[in-house]
Amino acid sequence: MITAVVGANWGDEGKGKITDMLAEQADIIVRFQGGANAGHTIVNNYGKFALHTLPSGVFYDHTTSIIGNGVALNIPVLFKEIKSIVDQGVPMPKILVSDRAQMVMSYHILLDTYEEARLAGKSFGSTKSGIAPFYSDKYAKIGFQVSELFDEESLKEKVVRVCEQKNVILEHLYHKPLLKPEELLAELHEYKEMVAPYVCDTSAYLWNAIQEGKNILLEGQLGSLKDPDHGIYPMVTSSSTLAAYGAIGAGVPPYEIKKIVTVVKAYSSAVGAGAFVSEIFGEEADELRRRGGDGGEFGATTGRPRRMGWFDCVATRYGCRIQGTTDVAFTVLDVLGYLDEIPVCVGYELDGKEIKDFPTTTVLEKCKPIIEVLPGWKCDIRGIRTYEELPENCRKYVEFIEKQIGFPITMVSNGPGRNDIIYR
DSSP, X not given: OEEEEEXXXXXXXXXXXXXXXXXXXXXEEEEOSBOTTSOEEEEETTEEEEESSSOTTTTOTTOEEEEOTTBEEOHHHHHHHHHHHHHTTOOOOEEEEETTOXXXXXXXXXXXXXXXXXXXXXXXXXXXXXXXXXXXXXXXXXXXXXXXXXXXXXXXHHHHHHHHHHHHHIIIIIOOOOOOHHHHHHHHHHHHHHHGGGEEOHHHHHHHHHHTTOOEEEEEEEEGGGOTTTSSTTSSOSSOOSHHHHHHHHTOOGGGEEEEEEEEESSEEEOSSSOOTTBOOHHHHHHHHHHSTTTOSBOTTTOOBOEEEOEEHHHHXXXXXXHTOSEEEEEOGGGGGGOSEEEEEEEEEETTEEEOSXXXXXXXXXXXXXXXXXXXXOSOOTTOOSGGGSXXXXXXXXXXXXXXHTSOEEEEEOSSBTTOXXXX
């Protein structure tokens, strides 16, 4: 059976923790899209980790971790990450890399950085990890697939072609140093040496695992609102963040994905630019940011302070619907324990009318939040293991959100650790 773990909002919902937790019962964990541009923070018995490419199930020795064909694979980052977890006492994970995955090249990162600088105030808030240039090349059919590393003749010819095209942009748009084919070839040879032992047809491997009844977890990156089709375009990522894309990015049949666990945060946060209706500012935001997450709400990749807001029912209902949610995992509920009252955005006001459906970006930017205030529970709920033991106002908050979004909250996370979870 396949379970997908995905985000309902802007990312940063706590998917890493939920994947790490569900991985205990899994045989295989697959990353199916995105690259090293977002991080998952995980706290477990080995310590605290920020993973960027490795699936969040690498901490169990009974699991196999797969880098699927849909991933933007930055090979040096992957290997640095493997080394960093092994150095912290984690057993060497079993890793397989799809022969159809494509590689993030050093020039992708340069182009990403140059473009953000060129756009200046109108930039997309990129993490400068090379993701947009990488996916542009993939769809322009000039990307490098892992399998191509093993055909020296065509590789030599291709680096010349790629340099010709990139150099026009580097020279005339960015006024930066040009690429040299021999240096690019050397970079690819290095990558081949690093990745060769792990490469296989991961889609065939997964097909066989499905036939054997293995438990497979698909781990998504970011959330619904960062999807290039269904998100807040153009302030989105460059690959689909939806569970449905898991079938494509991992190479598995769509009908095998039986469970879609959508991770939803008890309040809102976002890294990067874009419309964010329930956003809060000033001291109110600073305090929530300080208390939030484990050690504060700062991007796992960039260290940037996250933008903060109250829970957004409109965005989350939409985010859950577009994911095809079967189960909601509700995270960081413990953070809200300091509040006397908890504001919730229950609708959007647009030109004096209330709307309940999440609109397109241009409309979204004109929306104002309609706020309903719920009573707080004013205590620390960490350490509680059963739903019944939660304070009444805390349960009321969970049930109010569940009713608003219309999808069942089956897991409530009340702390950063692997065992800080309440099943309903």
